[in-house]
Amino acid sequence: xxxxxxxxxxxxxxxxxxxxxxxxxxxxxxxxxxxxxxxxxxxxxxxxxxxxxxxxxxxxxxxxxxxxxxxxxxxxxxxxxxxxxxxxxxxxxxxxxxxxxxxxxxxxxxxxxxxxxxxxxxxxxxxxx
Amino acid sequence: xxxxxxxxxxxxxxxxxxxxxxxxxxxxxxxxxxxxxxxxxxxxxxxxxxxxxxxxxxxxxxxxxxxxxxxxxxxxxxxxxxxxxxxxxxxxxxxxxxxxxxxxxxxxxxxxxxxxxxxxxxxxxxxxx
DNA sequence: CTAAACCTTGACGCTCACGTCAACGCAAGC
DNA sequence: GCTTGCGTTGACGTGAGCGTCAAGGTTTAG
Numbered sequence: 400x401x402x403x404x405x406x407x408x409x410x411x412x413x414x415x416x417x418x419x420x421x422x423x424x425x426x427x428x429x430x431x432x433x434x435x436x437x438x439x440x441x442x443x444x445x446x447x448x449x450x451x452x453x454x455x456x457x458x459x460x461x462x463x464x465x466x467x468x469x470x471x472x473x474x475x476x477x478x479x480x481x482x483x484x485x486x487x488x489x490x491x492x493x494x495x496x497x498x499x500x501x502x503x504x505x506x507x508x509x510x511x512x513x514x515x516x517x518x519x520x521x522x523x524x525x526x527x528x
Numbered sequence: 529x530x531x532x533x534x535x536x537x538x539x540x541x542x543x544x545x546x547x548x549x550x551x552x553x554x555x556x557x558x559x560x561x562x563x564x565x566x567x568x569x570x571x572x573x574x575x576x577x578x579x580x581x582x583x584x585x586x587x588x589x590x591x592x593x594x595x596x597x598x599x600x601x602x603x604x605x606x607x608x609x610x611x612x613x614x615x616x617x618x619x620x621x622x623x624x625x626x627x628x629x630x631x632x633x634x635x636x637x638x639x640x641x642x643x644x645x646x647x648x649x650x651x652x653x654x655x656x657x
Numbered sequence: 658c659t660a661a662a663c664c665t666t667g668a669c670g671c672t673c674a675c676g677t678c679a680a681c682g683c684a685a686g687c
Numbered sequence: 688g689c690t691t692g693c694g695t696t697g698a699c700g701t702g703a704g705c706g707t708c709a710a711g712g713t714t715t716a717g
Contacts, residue, residue: 403693413694418675432683434694454631458674476638489635492628499625502583506618509605532663542664547705561713563664587704 402427405437409445416445422458424448424465444468447475455492460484531556534566538574545574551587553577553594573597576604584621589613 406413419425420435425444427435444465451461463484464475475481535542548554549564554573556564573594580590592613593604604610 401694412675414675414677417696422674432694434683452674454634482639485635485639489632489639492632492635496625496628496632499621499628503618503621503625505583506614506621510611510614510618530664541705543705543707546666551704561664563713581704 400437402435402437405442405445408442409449411445411449419445419448419458424458424461451475454488456484456488460488529566531564531566534571534574537571538578540574540578548574548577548587553587553590580604583617585613585617589617 400408402413402416406416409416416425416435420427425441425448427437427441430436447464447468448458448461451464452458463478463480467478467481468475470478472478476485529537531542531545535545538545545554545564549556554570554577556566556570559565576593576597577587577590580593581587592607592609596607596610597604599607601607605614
């Protein structure tokens with residue numbers, strides 16, 4: 400199949416697929432006229448990337464999973480590097496949950512009209528999913 | 529005081545202060561040579577902005593608080609618009625907490641080697657603090 | 658007097674995962 | 688033959704909140 404069909408079947412865009420290729424995540428074959436050629440295995444890879452992005456992993460973080468699938472494993476998260484990414488992300492999520500609980504308490508206190516001087520630590524913090 | 533001193537006392541940078549001014553959040557007076565001139569009231573405004581950013585509010589969201597302080601209120605969150613921002617942010621935080629709990633369960637399940645097909649909704653979602 | 662340390666505006670850089678446009682080639686239906 | 692709809696590469700735009708020069712003017716310490 401060509402890039403348009405893969406995009407449609409995966410529910411994404413051709414631009415995204417070309418971007419994955421430029422990042423080395425999705426190598427495609429080429430037909431004689433230069434068109435990219437994909438198969439079901441590529442669709443599987445794209446689906447893996449999408450589901451990982453859905454839980455808040457960056458594209459960079461999906462590399463081990465893609466590599467794991469390409470190495471022949473039936474699931475992308477059966478390799479050590481992938482599981483390490485899971486563990487790291489879990490720690491991030493836990494930290495984020497802590498942080499958000501603190502923020503929530505702060506907002507509730509302010510809405511309840513309490514003292515305006517208790518401010519959460521202004522640490523750099525990025526909470527994303 | 530001039531911009532450098534204000535930055536130092538607020539624990540920020542001159543660039544940030546100039547940026548706030550460009551966004552209309554921090555209007556400064558000017559001395560005869562064109563230097564910006566600030567007082568304790570400005571410092572108070574900057575501190576307010578910082579503490580709000582620390583709980584994950586965007587600069588845009590800090591506008592009502594700054595306006596409230598400039599309107600003469602002793603605290604920036606005593607005005608209706610400010611409290612509305614608090615309420616909206618609280619709702620965002622709650623949604624984020626829900627989302628992160630789901631993600632956390634997903635990660636735990638994957639690490640426990642379970643079925644690889646349950647994937648959280650790939651909704652657009654931005655969780656930040 | 659001079660050098661350091663401050664101030665000014667303006668403009669580009671950064672992150673991330675693409676969106677969007679430009680300008681072109683290729684293929685198929687009428 | 689012509690239009691329509693695929694495909695190609697390349698390059699710039701997006702958002703948030705500044706960081707980081709660049710190229711000057713001003714003030715202060717020695």
